[in-house]
Amino acid sequence: MKINPESETIDMLAKTILVAARTAPKAKGKDDIVTALLETEDVETLASAMEEMAERKGDGFTFFNRDAQNVRNADAVLLIGFKTESVVGLNCGACGFESCKDMLQQSKVNVDFTGPHCSFKYIDMGIALGSAAARAKDLCVDNRVMYSVGAGALSAGLLDADIACGMPLSIKGKNLFFDRK
Numbered sequence: 001m002k003i004n005p006e007s008e009t010i011d012m013l014a015k016t017i018l019v020a021a022r023t024a025p026k027a028k029g030k031d032d033i034v035t036a037l038l039e040t041e042d043v044e045t046l047a048s049a050m051e052e053m054a055e056r057k058g059d060g061f062t063f064f065n066r067d068a069q070n071v072r073n074a075d076a077v078l079l080i081g082f083k084t085e086s087v088v089g090l091n092c093g094a095c096g097f098e099s100c101k102d103m104l105q106q107s108k109v110n111v112d113f114t115g116p117h118c119s120f121k122y123i124d125m126g127i128a129l130g131s132a133a134a135r136a137k138d139l140c141v142d143n144r145v146m147y148s149v150g151a152g153a154l155s156a157g158l159l160d161a162d163i164a165c166g167m168p169l170s171i172k173g174k175n176l177f178f179d180r181k
Contacts, residue, residue, distance in 0.1 A: 006171055007075065011037070013139050014076040014169055020135035021080050021128040027120040032084035033128050034161045038077040042158055046166075047071045050152035053112075066180055067148040073176050074168035079153050080132060081164025082125050087118040094119035112151040113163040122163070129165055142170040144177035 002008075018035045026033070038046065047068040054064035071077055087100040095116050097103040108114050129145050136143040149166020153159045170176045 010075045010169065010171060013136075013141055013171070014078055016139065017132050017135045017141065017143075017167075017169070018078060018080075021078075021132040024124075024128040024131035026124045026127075027088045030086060030088075032082045032086065032121055033124065034079075034081050034083050034159060034164070035128075036079040036153075036159050038079065038153075038158065043071060043074075043077060045156050046077065046149070046152050046158060049156035049158075050148055053148075053152055053155055064148045064152070067146050068152070070144070070146075070168050070176055070180065071149060071152075071166070074170050075172070076169040077149065078132065078167040078169065079150060079159050079161075079164050080125065080128055080167065081150060081154075081159060081161035082117075082121050083161045084117065084121055086121075088120040090120075092119070112147075113154065115162065117162060125163065125165075129167070132167060136167070136169060140171075142172070142175040142177060143167050 014037050018037065021033060021035055050064045050068035054061050089100055091099045095103045095118060103116055106116055133143055133145060146166045150164035153166060154161060154164055
């Protein structure tokens with residue numbers, strides 16, 4: 001008899017959740033989404049980077065410390081982001097520039113994330129994150145999409161992306177991400 005065998009399924013469930021992110025609809029069918037499932041040894045690297053960011057960013061960013069503890073307590077951590085220099089080519093202005101060409105000529109800034117980018121790439125990432133969260137819900141896996149986890153992962157060099165969010169996963173008896181303090 002195996003007691004509590006559900007804990008052995010987390011890697012398979014995490015990969016299934018990433019399938020939902022990968023297959024989510026993308027503008028013009030162009031897939032610039034980047035995904036990752038952290039290895040056990042990467043978890044402490046990520047959590048430490050998040051704590052360093054909390055200290056560096058100062059007041060208003062202490063939630064990075066709380067989220068770092070969520071990462072440590074999670075059963076798995078997913079990263080979903082994008083890396084691209086491409087645009088959809090609609091000249092829609094949603095990026096804040098009159099044309100795609102104007103946006104592409106701007107100098108990139110790099111704070112927590114790198115930008116500007118075509119707004120449709122952000123929408124694609126949002127749809128991928130939503131699809132992943134929905135799949136996690138369907139699989140009864142507790143999860144939470146976190147900016148702090150993505151920013152920490154990029155700061156630590158764990159993912160080659162322009163922007164990312166993290167999604168810690170948990171299959172414990174109580175949702176770790178529900179009543180966080």
